[in-house]
Amino acid sequence: EPEVTQTPSHQVTQMGQEVILRCVPISNHLYFYWYRQILGQKVEFLVSFYNNEISEKSEIFDDQFSVERPDGSNFTLKIRSTKLEDSAMYFCASSGGDRYPDTQYFGPGTRLTVL
Amino acid sequence: DQQVKQNSPSLSVQEGRISILNCDYTNSMFDYFLWYKKYPAEGPTFLISISSIKDKNEDGRFTVFLNKSAKHLSLHIVPSQPGDSAVYFCAAKGSGRGADGLTFGKGTHLIIQP
Numbered sequence: 001e002p003e004v005t006q007t008p009s010h011q012v013t014q015m016g017q018e019v020i021l022r023c024v025p026i027s028n029h030l031y032f033y034w035y036r037q038i039l040g041q042k043v044e045f046l047v048s049f050y051n052n053e054i055s056e057k058s059e060i061f062d063d064q065f066s067v068e069r070p071d072g073s074n075f076t077l078k079i080r081s082t083k084l085e086d087s088a089m090y091f092c093a094s095s096g097g098d099r100y101p102d103t104q105y106f107g108p109g110t111r112l113t114v115l
Numbered sequence: 116d117q118q119v120k121q122n123s124p125s126l127s128v129q130e131g132r133i134s135i136l137n138c139d140y141t142n143s144m145f146d147y148f149l150w151y152k153k154y155p156a157e158g159p160t161f162l163i164s165i166s167s168i169k170d171k172n173e174d175g176r177f178t179v180f181l182n183k184s185a186k187h188l189s190l191h192i193v194p195s196q197p198g199d200s201a202v203y204f205c206a207a208k209g210s211g212r213g214a215d216g217l218t219f220g221k222g223t224h225l226i227i228q229p
């Protein structure tokens with residue numbers, strides 16, 4: 001069964017550094033998403049991407065964040081200048097497949113630790 | 116502003132019995148609802164979904180019921196198995212664009228007792 005994959009599984013960075021989190025969505029999906037989950041809190045929507053542009057973004061997704069689909073398979077989330085409060089699990093998801101077009105399938109996540 | 120609420124942080128059920136997880140929502144624009152299962156340090160795994168045009172959807176041991184007038188949905192797992200022990204999230208999205216983000220509840224930790 002096709003899966004969403006994410007790399008790295010764990011990223012440690014210093015405050016103020018840039019990080020890029022990578023995702024490979026399910027190949028025939030059309031919509032791509034990033035979510036985050038701060039420890040002990042609920043999963044929160046960050047941004048969605050369709051047809052090579054941002055479709056929707058939450059209040060969390062400020063100017064420090066950007067997304068890109070640099071080629072036909074990868075989908076990336078960049079945090080320009082990380083803050084301590086960016087420490088969280090970041091999940092990529094994709095949807096738009098044939099069987100359940102509205103269902104979002106999640107990757108295993110990247111744990112980001114900002115020191 | 117909790118648009119999706121799971122009021123039970125945890126639930127303990129004996130193996131073989133029925134597990135019932137509840138979820139309430141406040142946003143009347145939500146029209147597609149999903150349940151995800153999550154283990155620690157893993158991503159949410161899709162279990163089952165329901166559109167607002169239905170009031171029940173069943174898939175094997177999992178059944179989701181939707182009561183639109185009460186803005187309430189529930190997930191029934193029967194029979195419960197030890198592997199069902201995990202955190203279960205209710206999520207919802209609005210109609211229209213396929214790229215709408217999901218709004219999640221805080222989750223219910225289901226513990227299946229042997």
